[in-house]
Amino acid sequence: MAHSLGSQILRTAALAVLGMIVLFPVYWMAVIALTPTGFSRSLAGIFPQRITFENFAMLFSERPMLRWIGNSIFVAAASSFLSLAFGASCGYALSRIRFRGSGLVLILVLATQMMPATSIVVPLYILFRDFGLLDTMQGMVLGHISLVAPLAIWMSKGFFDSIPADLEGAARIDGCSRLSAYWHVTLPLALPGLAAIFIYGFVTSWHDFLFAKTLINSQSLWTAATGISSFRGEYFTLHELQMAAALVFALPVIVVFLIMQRRIVSGALAGSVR
Amino acid sequence: MATVSFSKVVKSYGDAEVIHGADIEIGDGEFVVFVGPSGCGKSTLLRMLAGLESISGGEIRIGDRVVSHLPPKDRDVAMVFQNYALYPHMSVADNIGFPLKMAGIAPAERRTKVAEVAGLLGLDGLLDRHPRQLSGGQRQRVAMGRAIIRQPSVFLFDEPLSNSKASAAARSGSATGW
Numbered sequence: 001m002a003h004s005l006g007s008q009i010l011r012t013a014a015l016a017v018l019g020m021i022v023l024f025p026v027y028w029m030a031v032i033a034l035t036p037t038g039f040s041r042s043l044a045g046i047f048p049q050r051i052t053f054e055n056f057a058m059l060f061s062e063r064p065m066l067r068w069i070g071n072s073i074f075v076a077a078a079s080s081f082l083s084l085a086f087g088a089s090c091g092y093a094l095s096r097i098r099f100r101g102s103g104l105v106l107i108l109v110l111a112t113q114m115m116p117a118t119s120i121v122v123p124l125y126i127l128f129r130d131f132g133l134l135d136t137m138q139g140m141v142l143g144h145i146s147l148v149a150p151l152a153i154w155m156s157k158g159f160f161d162s163i164p165a166d167l168e169g170a171a172r173i174d175g176c177s178r179l180s181a182y183w184h185v186t187l188p189l190a191l192p193g194l195a196a197i198f199i200y201g202f203v204t205s206w207h208d209f210l211f212a213k214t215l216i217n218s219q220s221l222w223t224a225a226t227g228i229s230s231f232r233g234e235y236f237t238l239h240e241l242q243m244a245a246a247l248v249f250a251l252p253v254i255v256v257f258l259i260m261q262r263r264i265v266s267g268a269l270a271g272s273v274r
Numbered sequence: 275m276a277t278v279s280f281s282k283v284v285k286s287y288g289d290a291e292v293i294h295g296a297d298i299e300i301g302d303g304e305f306v307v308f309v310g311p312s313g314c315g316k317s318t319l320l321r322m323l324a325g326l327e328s329i330s331g332g333e334i335r336i337g338d339r340v341v342s343h344l345p346p347k348d349r350d351v352a353m354v355f356q357n358y359a360l361y362p363h364m365s366v367a368d369n370i371g372f373p374l375k376m377a378g379i380a381p382a383e384r385r386t387k388v389a390e391v392a393g394l395l396g397l398d399g400l401l402d403r404h405p406r407q408l409s410g411g412q413r414q415r416v417a418m419g420r421a422i423i424r425q426p427s428v429f430l431f432d433e434p435l436s437n438s439k440a441s442a443a444a445r446s447g448s449a450t451g452w
Contacts, residue, residue, distance in 0.1 A: 166355050167361065169353075170353070172325070173324055173347070180376070
């Protein structure tokens with residue numbers, strides 16, 4: 001008993017320490033964001049001496065933070081939704097239909113993920129310049145789809161593989177066409193997986209800085225990631241504003257995650273097949 | 275019910291021929307059992323008749339219709355799968371009523387028919403449950419209910435009674451007219 005109590009205390013303590021290490025940067029971000037502008041360097045200790053919300057007010061009154069966040073939400077939502085629609089259709093076809101070269105398609109899709117984003121950004125820039133897509137929202141969405149779609153295809157293929165094909169067979173015998181069997185049976189069962197893909201796509205697009213900085217010039221089209229970087233100047237950096245912006249930047253992702261995580265439930269397939 | 279005939283039906287996967295020209299005549303209302311070692315093609319025959327597997331040669335008729343290339347939904351067959359293939363996201367009532375829903379039958383009529391079939395199979399108290407909350411035998415009876423509810427021309431059962439208790443088996447036997 002004493003042994004288990006001791007190990008429990010030890011485990012709890014270890015988790016608490018780990019939690020503090022992980023959360024400290026977030027805490028420090030909040031502390032700096034709540035410090036009056038220009039005073040973060042004079043902080044003594046790890047607690048804020050005077051709390052103010054002026055940085056947040058300044059973000060929205062003197063900087064177009066709302067617009068940047070709006071751009072980010074648009075780009076992230078559009079690119080993750082389109083990647084999901086595209087990836088789920090491809091994944092379904094690759095999972096269910098036997099055709100020559102399907103293995104090769106999968107390998108090629110995977111190969112696109114093997115190259116770091118930094119190596120494709122220059123060819124993408126040249127391509128987009130030729131197509132007139134530079135400095136446009138459409139171009140930005142397209143760029144992010146190229147980041148998210150390959151993984152969406154692989155993940156959704158995996159989810160569809162885990163749904164027994166007999167369920168669709170049963171639905172087709174019960175009066176469904178292939179498409180309505182997909183709609184009535186396969187899609188509802190794949191929802192948890194598709195929700196996970198959506199979150200992955202949203203977060204990837206939301207966090208992207210490389211494409212956002214390379215493909216977009218106009219300040220009115222900046223995403224929040226580019227906006228936050230603009231607080232860093234050559235000679236001085238507005239740390240307090242930057243940290244306030246970073247806090248605001250983190251909120252939409254948390255909201256999306258909280259909404260979608262209810263869809264990610266395990267055991268949705270239990271009881272369907274023996 | 276209807277007659278079923280296979281004439282010179284061939285099935286191959288690539289170069290491997292697995293059904294070598296099957297000729298089978300089944301009369302109207304006749305009860306036929308395919309018996310054979312595992313992997314000999316019993317399930318493949320059933321799946322070709324249901325339309326879930328394409329045939330590589332020959333012809334399949336149900337009644338006087340050639341169904342060889344019709345999609346499963348247009349063949350008027352019902353099938354109980356070896357693994358039941360219940361829809362896990364639907365209640366027992368929705369599982370049994372699904373073929374009627376797809377046939378466009380009104381909810382009120384659907385409910386009456388589902389209750390009738392559930393009564394026959396001893397599933398009365400279970401209509402609101404989901405497949406995961408049922409025992410193996412109960413799941414099998416749900417799969418049977420889904421097959422018998424729309425009174426198709428042909429019933430196909432792939433290893434049907436491997437999980438039922440004797441009493442339930444006898445009851446479902448009488449329900450399907452065996």
